[in-house]
Amino acid sequence: xxxxxxxxxxxxxxxxxxxxxxxxxxxxxxxxxxxxxxxxxxxxxxxxxxxxxxxxxxxxxxxxxxxxxxxxxxxxxxxxxxxxxxxxxxxxxxxxxxxxxxxxxxxxxxxxxxxxxxxxxxxxxxxxxxxxxxxxxxxxxxxxxxxxxxxxxxxxxxxxxxxxxxxxxxxxxxxxxxxxxxxxxxxxxxxxxxxxxxxxxxxxxxxxxxxxxxxxxxxxxxxxxxxxxxxxxxxxxxxxxxxxxxxxxxxxxxxxxxxxxxxxxxxxxxxxxxxxxxxxxxxxxxxxxxxxxxxxxxxxxxxxxxxxxxxxxxxxxxxxxxxxxxxxxxxxxxxxxxxxxxxxxxxxxxxxxxxxxxxxxxxxxxxxxxxxxxxxxxxxxxxxxxxxxxxxxxxxxxxxxxxxxxxxxxxxxxxx
Ligand SMILES: *Cc1c(COP(=O)(O)O)cnc(C)c1O
Numbered sequence: 247x248x249x250x251x252x253x254x255x256x257x258x259x260x261x262x263x264x265x266x267x268x269x270x271x272x273x274x275x276x277x278x279x280x281x282x283x284x285x286x287x288x289x290x291x292x293x294x295x296x297x298x299x300x301x302x303x304x305x306x307x308x309x310x311x312x313x314x315x316x317x318x319x320x321x322x323x324x325x326x327x328x329x330x331x332x333x334x335x336x337x338x339x340x341x342x343x344x345x346x347x348x349x350x351x352x353x354x355x356x357x358x359x360x361x362x363x364x365x366x367x368x369x370x371x372x373x374x375x376x377x378x379x380x381x382x383x384x385x386x387x388x389x390x391x392x393x394x395x396x397x398x399x400x401x402x403x404x405x406x407x408x409x410x411x412x413x414x415x416x417x418x419x420x421x422x423x424x425x426x427x428x429x430x431x432x433x434x435x436x437x438x439x440x441x442x443x444x445x446x447x448x449x450x451x452x453x454x455x456x457x458x459x460x461x462x463x464x465x466x467x468x469x470x471x472x473x474x475x476x477x478x479x480x481x482x483x484x485x486x487x488x489x490x491x492x493x494x495x496x497x498x499x500x501x502x503x504x505x506x507x508x509x510x511x512x513x514x515x516x517x518x519x520x521x522x523x524x525x526x527x528x529x530x531x532x533x534x535x536x537x538x539x540x541x542x543x544x545x546x547x548x549x550x551x552x553x554x555x556x557x558x559x560x561x562x563x564x565x566x567x568x569x570x571x572x573x574x575x576x577x578x579x580x581x582x583x584x585x586x587x588x589x590x591x592x593x594x595x596x597x598x599x600x601x602x603x604x605x606x607x608x609x610x611x612x613x614x615x616x617x618x619x620x621x622x623x624x625x626x627x628x629x630x631x632x633x634x635x636x637x638x639x640x641x642x643x644x645x646x647x648x649x650x651x652x653x654x655x656x657x658x659x660x661x662x
Contacts, residue, residue: 259292277619277626284311287638287645289624298649300625300637305455305487305598307518309560310638316517319556320549328549332541342551349558350497350509352526356535357546361486361512362398364523367540368449368482368508369402371525373422374534376446380478383444390437390448390479392428396456397449397484406449428454429462431469442477447508452498455487458632459600461593467502474507480531486512486523487598491561491639494571494596501595507531517557522550566639570596573646577635580650586657588614599635600628606661614656623652 257265262280279297283290287310289299302308309316323338330336339357346355356371358364369389376387391397391406398404404412405419413419424441426433434448452467454460467483474481483506488498490511499506508531512523544550561567574596581592581601588609591602603611611627618625625633637649 257292262292277615277624279619279624286310286313287641296622297619298623298637298645298652300623300635300649302636302638303518304513305490305492305636306513306516308490308492308514308566308639309517309557309564310640311518313517313557313560313640315560316519316553316556319552320519323549323552326548329544329547331543332546336548336551338548338551339546342546342555345555345558346524346526350526351505352509353528354526354532356525356527356532356540357550358523358525358542359521359544359550360398361510361523362400362403363542363545364486364510364512364525365397365403365449365484366400367525368484368510369447370540371508371527371531371535372447372449372480372482375480375531378534379530380446382446386444388422388424388441388445390424390426390434390445392450392454393425394428394454394457394460395449395451395484396454397451398486428457428460429466431466431473434470434473438473438477438479442479445477445479447480447482448474449482449484451484452488452501453493453595453598455598455634456628458602458629459594459598459634461595465502467499467504471502471504471506480507482506482508482510484510486510490514490558491566491570492596492598492636493594494567494574496561496567498595514561515554515557516550517553517560520550520553522554522557524554561639564640569641570639573597573637573639573641573643574599576643576646577650580647581635581653584654584657586661588657588661594635597636597639597641601633601635601657603631603633605631609660614660617656617660618652621652621656623649 259280280292281289282292288296290296343355356367358367373387376382377384393408395406397406402420406423407413471481483499485497495501509526516522577599578592587606588603589601590604611631611633615625625635627633
């Protein structure tokens, strides 16, 4: 037996943090809490202290931690067959494909693993459609993206970002993108009028999550959809964070009555247990990629396929769309009543919400998050001054009200 097993519980929070500091790459700056266990809306640290999880792994844990049905599906499939590659069929993938067609109403699914891969796949689908169906010369095909976007971390995907911490000093980027302001239909109209001949798609998040839960004007996505269609350009909705009931609709695009040409899903599609992403589209778009022209060893693997189906069944059976909508309204109503000079704005939809803070007496959003952590609630700042609040969608009203009390106390105390 290895007596140096680092997972035995002789380590304290400090010891673990020191291990990561020494042996892990420094590409994250976590809150100083070391988590060991999770159940539903709660997580516990290595010292046994319990917290409300108000990040939900960036909305990958919409169904709650270690959901018993999802974990059971994972274990049953793990004992049966985990991985086949796409060199062969698997019963699990075939059933998942049919399920996704019936659930979301698109002709087809292209399964991938991470959100960034889903985005890459959507860009390839759109570019291919642009060349094959729209007749754009291969070396001219362009995609419009938005300022403030977050679509992931691969080289092509960071090309779309205008945040230097995402793209700076990573060498040459990918050509073929045009960036316009978000929530600005006039900017979209201008670009389309000038260059639509060479544009295959417009990609946007229905709400910009990482930008700080930036909610566009009502009808923005619908106007974009109409403009795109008038110019024979595809609308790609990156629903990796906003999808799967998070905003009080199964897809956030539904708030605007929009059916995007390509939908990208990820995060909560994996039920909080596996990386599972997908592109959904109809034949006209999907069937331009032929065997051997795109793929992923793990994409659609049996384990992921079973987990994704169960993850969506749980969302449906537990009415998480309705719950996200109702709890979100309570959250925003209550938090807007908090009297605190830190609070500049409260915004969001469903259970994807944020408080925009202004620093008071040198105290920042980070300090507020540390105090909430001490009081048993985990949330993390994005862009220094914005705190996102996104609990699992299974949260009940009494639990939500307890959590709001922690937020209220923190914001009131810290401003004294
Ligand atoms: C998180 C996220 C991604 C990237 O997903 P990964 O699984 O981290 O690659 C893409 N788009 C949006 C909108 C996201 O929030």
